[in-house]
Amino acid sequence: MSTLVLGTVALDTVKTPHGRRKQMLGGSAAHFSMAARLFTRVNLVAIIGDDFPPQHIDFLRRKGIILDSLTKGNGKTFQWEGEYRGDLNTALTLDTRLGVLSEFNPIISQKQSRIKNIFLANVDPDVQRHLLKQMQSPALVGLDSMNYWINHKRNALLRLLKKVNIYVANEQEARSLSGEANLLKAAKYLKNCGPRMVLIKKGEHGVLFVSDKFIFAIPAYPVERVIDPTGAGDTFAGGFMGYLAKTGRINEYRLKRAILYGTIAASFNVEGFGLDRTGSLKMKDIENRIDKFRKYVLF
């Protein structure tokens, strides 16, 4: 089954204790796609500038990502520059240049509007809602956001929460939007805002999932050499949503499996700069690591 992801395609400049890389291919939709492609046909909806390197387009196309709705705007591609220090859990944003992202108005094809699995990765909630309105029969809609929108477009985000099935947030976002310090309370609060399911990403500490039917928590796969955590959350979402699109069914067993696939996909993402590691990832790599992970976490 196909999946449609709305988000950013960016040029990322990242500094970590392992080095600095300039203007790598990045962005929420790119990271999501690189994991989701292993499970499902990914339709990427994003905007790039007229400065966007053609080899990045070739790369995405070679990876099987459908780029029919990757629009080229007049101006510069969205750029993000960040640095990680210490425990690498939190990025310090050094510079953000929206460029063409400030005029992003996603338009999709008739065919794409019939896709049932949709992920609204981090962009302006108004843009997310605009895209969602074009979908004819959404069956599973996932939503991600970020602190900037929680602070600046809180009401738009809360309205959007009523329209989605699963809200994916990191710890800080979940606490900030809910006003609850306890993560279980935060997840329950957010679930009451609309989505049937809430998934809180805790970085190196794993994931907490809360639905009406069950609660589930797993640790992250322990990675010793974290090179660049940028996009780990989007990669998680890509593995999670990708698996659900592939299996086509949602129940407790499938959701737990989806969280497992997302967790493992994210563990590869942090082992390289940008898309270095996930770009070459094979399903077999994921399956092998799942076997190892079982020993880490099962008792």
Add this chain to the structure above:
Amino acid sequence: MSTLVLGTVALDTVKTPHGRRKQMLGGSAAHFSMAARLFTRVNLVAIIGDDFPPQHIDFLRRKGIILDSLTKGNGKTFQWEGEYRGDLNTALTLDTRLGVLSEFNPIISQKQSRIKNIFLANVDPDVQRHLLKQMQSPALVGLDSMNYWINHKRNALLRLLKKVNIYVANEQEARSLSGEANLLKAAKYLKNCGPRMVLIKKGEHGVLFVSDKFIFAIPAYPVERVIDPTGAGDTFAGGFMGYLAKTGRINEYRLKRAILYGTIAASFNVEGFGLDRTGSLKMKDIENRIDKFRKYVLF
């Protein structure tokens, strides 16, 4: 099998979003004992002052804790005052009054010196070493410490690490003592300092265990109403060491079970002030919660 725990018996004054309690029975050895007593005969080695309320002694005795080496010094009982805000993960220490703790020189009986399972809960590393020297044939020695000793008696602590089998540390302590931000690297570094096993307690995020033979991670039991986290780490250690003392054998299966029991014991501790919840805890409560926990974490 018996277990001997060295640590503090304190009068704790704690403020959390759920209220404030003055001069409750607390301390590392008291919290440890309250969980360990469900599995093993606990010999408590600590010092109290001449102001120590007799009802606390009665309480410990009623819980089956052996108090032969609970010494009464001339002066005040060790007092700690702390406050938790926000996510309740970190205590803000408002006041520490060592009292008789500053003259603590633990002496145990001949009979106690033959106990094989020993836990050196948080006190001065020199006091911990002094106690350990009195043990005739230690089989399993666990060690806990705190940032104060890492900063002020680093060398004494590092020497002690060579003499113990398992080092139990929280995230900050593990990072601080190892100089490694990555927890897996930190655990491996600390393992190279001497102990065969390292256990990193991550509060609401669970536990990471590293030995030569395997790595294991589990989340904490999700608790919605955290009343007072004081002593959760010691309660974890009590469940963990208590189970190992009871089973008498150490292998991968037993260690994972021990971590599970510690995790569940700690989840009860945070649900009440001081020893409110663990003081009345029954083995059946733990077993029931383990059944629920399985659903939370197994896939």
